Amino acid sequence: MGEWVRAVRGGVTAISVLDLVPVRSDQTTADAVAATLALARVADEVGARRYWLAEHHNMPAVAATNPPLLMALVAAATSRVRVGSGGVMLPNHSPLVIAEQVALLEAAYPGRVDVGIGRAPGSDPVTSHLLRRGTTGDAVDTFDDDVATLAALVGRDGVDVRVGSSTFALRATPRAVSAPQLWLLGSSTYSAQLAGRLGLPYVFAHHFAGRGTSEAVALYRRTFVPSEALAEPRTIAVANVAVAGSEAEARRLVLPQVRTMWRLRSGTPLEPQELVEDAEASPLPAAAGELLAGMTASWIVGDPAHAAAEVRDLAARLGTDEIMVQPVAGAVRGTPADRSPAREATLRLLADALA
Template identity: 50%
Template sequence: MSTHLIPQLSVLDLVPVRTGQSSVQALAASLDLAALADRLGLTRYWFAEHHNMAGVAASSPPVMIAAAAARTTRIRVGSGGVMLPNHAPLVVAEQFAALEAIAPGRIDLGIGRAPGSDPVVSSLLRSSGPTATVEQFPQHVRDIITMMSPDGAQLRVGDGHLYRVAATPAATGSPDVWLLGSSDYSARLAAELGLPYVFANHFAGQGMAQIVGLYRDNYRPSEAFPEPRTFLTMNTVVAESDDEAHARALPQLRAMARLRTGRAMRPLETVEEALADRPDHVMEVTIESMRERWLIGDADFAAKHLRGLAEQHAVDEVMIVPVAGTREGEPLDATPGRATTLELLAGALSAT
């Protein structure tokens, strides 16, 4: 008797770092979580790209993808996403062609247009070459797709002859390329190029229906993707009780509120630290406005809500960002709250 999830469930991981935790421990916890997602039958596991943030260790998606691919057997692993302005297109193509060779048929290349960092770090990331402009982004996406293909790209060089550029010498397949965004720019480009698209609902929070509708209405079928393809993203905390879920959500809510109000970032608080510190009015209002858009509750509530959203937006997959915090005394090299979120939600969504 086979079991599947309705809707399909996937994960976006920022590799959070909490109070007293090292990068070694945070990465170990996330890789264990990827292995759990694989065992639970989830569809894909993506790593974000953020730089120089005290509470986030997801700075190099290709490295994390390779490690996760080695720990899993069936789940798709990928980037959510590679921030293309930080990288030369050929480097991205080579990295993901190599990943495709490591885990054939299991690699997703999600590409974003934002820097994922502050101006200082952005300048360091791009110190070896010129900064990519918005105008170059569409061509760079096309170049990556072509260079990763089995035939590679053909460039006409100075004397007029054609020069082949291939991301890997003998590709037998290519990663699926997704465009990510929180505005209509990437939605329009994905529709034009015939690529899958994901609206970053987990941090944008508004405009999803309109932008996804624009993508679908303007979609131009491609050979790889004859139909438009998209899914939802959602910050999610699921626990045995509603009260426990809301307590586990508080550290990440406070971290995001600090980011949105321009305050200094720091490692993610424990649940006890978050509960002990009363926020000022600005923080409190910001936290409550975000809480309304996050999925926080017990398994039955979360499953019912996700099914409703999937039906409302006509998608068969939801990608959650499991943001459950950790209680004091829980192991530093594990992430029990996030693991519980996956286990309870997968169990509630399972059907035979």
């Protein structure tokens, strides 16, 4: 179909995809990964620009624990779409390890690799402690330096490290001919300013922040300093999206995701994502209404025409270069365990409506 790019008020906006590799109550981890690869092939087919994988740990409803490994699987299953992390939570990892992983991916799939970097832990405190091998201190404190180190390491020339009186050449891979593209992710003014100061492209997590998107994007543009990597500001906003034949059906299909978010925000124990019928059979408490209304206000849920209009409006309001869609439609009973038809339909219906 060619790249999924549409005119928005005289500009050009691309559509990309974010995937957390959700695990439903009727799925194994293997099923969830198979469903992700099927969804990635749909994204490739309809012309999405990017397909990014998140990093979350120790969550019953999320199998996206290792973005570079998932990126390799998705890149092998597709032919054109860029693959990336959305994102690697850098405080959990050594910058050198991540640089080595994505440099190999770039060598295998040149010009198709993105590295979205996040500052949040993406896990509970115990898991974070184990990921960091029990090191003391807050790894977030070194985030600025770690981002700069990673940016240098993934470059073709690597970095020179002073050890005593000697200089030690350090490269993520021996003979790189291209480098993956680094992006900074965030949901705050801190990340916006850091991306601007480092001259990196910026992704705002509109899908879970909901508020402050315009302010953060404007701050990023005001503080942007051109770099070797990027001459002008470049932005993506992420939105939760579910598209179906009717608005009523789309709202029905998001019930499992809404219930997962409720559990996450209310401290209720997390479970694999429910099927739609199970979510319908067990309504949330009345007290959840106000929290859910605020939580889902920024979601794009509806029929194709409504969803396309909302995507165009969001892109125009923010003046963003891309909208990254997280398909949040759930599954009904009887759905093949290795597929996510409602998520696939969201991408197909939205692509057709934007054409």
